[in-house]
Amino acid sequence: MKLTLEVWRQKNSEDKGKFETYTLDNANEHMSFLEMLDVLNEKLTKEGKDPVAFSHDCREGICGSCGCVINGRPHGPDEEVATCQLHMRKFEDGQKITIEPWRAKGFPVLKDLVVDRSAFDRIMHAGGFITVSTGSAVDANLMPIPKAIADEAFSAANCIGCGACVAACKNASAMLFVAAKVSHLALLPQGQAEKTERVKKMVKAMDQEGFGNCTNTGACEAECPKSISIRHIARMNREYLSASIASE
C-alpha cells in the first residue's frame, strides 16, 4: 500500500505547529492504523527526523488513550472503533490521509497528535466516583437491579474517556463524556447517596475547563467508539436541573 500522509506536527504547546506531508510505500491493509504510524516513525527515525508523537496504550479499544482525527472523523472512517482498532483495509491504495489531533480549548496540544486530556481527570475528581469504601465484591444479585436499568447503566459505563465526543462536537462540548459518568452512577443503587452533589460538582468542573455547550446536534454519539447515546445527556440535564432547582 502506498499512502500520502498529511500529519499535524507541533513541537510543544507553545509552538504554532503545521502540517507535514510524508509518503509511505510499505504499509499494508493488514496493519492497524497505529502500526502504520509505527512504520512511518521507523522511517522518520532512520532519516534522522523526529518521529510523530501519538498516544496509545492498550491498543485494543479499552483504555481510551488513543485518538486522532483521521480524514475529518474522530477515530477515522470505521464505526464503533477507537483509533487503535482501525485497520488499514478501511483505506485505499494511493489514498491521502489527513491526521490531526483533537481540537478543543479544553484539550491543549502537547506535541503532534498528543493532547492534554487532564481536564477529564479533573472532572472525574470533582465527583465521578463513590466515596464510601465498598469492601470486597458481594454475591451477585444480592442487590437486585432490574435488567433494563443495569443495561442502561452499562451502556453509559462503556465510556473509555477517549474524548472523541469533544473532538466531534462543533462546540467542543464535553457533555457526552460527563453525561456518561453521571448517568452511570445515577442509575445504580451505589450512586444514589451522592447523586445530587455529584452532578452539580461535575458540571461545574466541566464548565471551568473551557468546553462548549451542547446544542443537541448528536455528532458525539455518531462518532463515539462505544456508541454512547445522547439519551444520557438528557438524563444528566434532568439530574442537574432537579439537583439545583428542585432539591433543597
Added chain:
Amino acid sequence: MGWLKETFTSSIGRKLIMSITGLFLIGFLLTHLSGNLLLFIQDQGVAFNEYSKFMSTSPIIRVLEVVLVAGFLFHIVDGIMLSIKNKKSRPVGYKKRSGSESSFFSKFMPQTGLFIFIYLIIHINSFTIKHRVVEPGNLDFYGTVSDAFRYGWGGFYWAFYVLAMVLLAFHLNHGFQSAFQSLGLNHKKYSPIIKTLGSLYSIVVPAAFAAIPVYFRFFYTA
C-alpha cells in the same frame, strides 16, 4: 440566592433558559398565526380589522407584549452568549471535516436565529410601528397588510417573508425537539412522537404564515 446564579450561569442552566423561551415562542407563534388566519376570510378585512383593533387597544395584550418581548430578549441574548462560548471552545479548527451523521438543521441555529431577528425588526417596523405610531388613526390595518405584500419593496416584500419563514422552519425543525432534550425529556416511547410533532409543526406553521404574503401577492383581488 447563590444557587440561582450558579444554576443559570452553568451550561445546562443556560440551555434551560434557551429551551423554556424557545417553547414559549413556539406557543406564541400558534396564537399569532390563529389571529392572522382571519386575513383569509373573504370580507374585505372586517374581521381582521376588528381583531387588530382589539390587539392594539386591550390592556391585557399590552401586558402580554411585555412578556413576549422579554421572552425574545432572553432567547436572543442567551443564544448569542452560548454561541460565543461555543466558538471560543475550539480556537484552532480542523483542516478536514467530514460530516458525521448529526442533524443538518442543528448546525445553523445561530445563523437562522440571527436572520429571524433581522426579520423581526423589519416586521415590527412595517406593521406594529406603522399601525401604532405612524398611522394611529388608520383603522384599515387589513389594507396596510395587503398593500405591503402587494406593492412593498418594489413588489418583493412578500419574497423576503417567504424566505424568513423557510429559515424559521429550519430553526424550528431542530429547535422543537432540542428543547425537550435540553429539559432532560428524552424517552423511548415519547421522544419519537415529539420528533414527529416537531417536524410537523416546523413545516405547517411557517408554511401557513408564508401563505399570507403569497396570497396577497398572487391571489388577492380587491
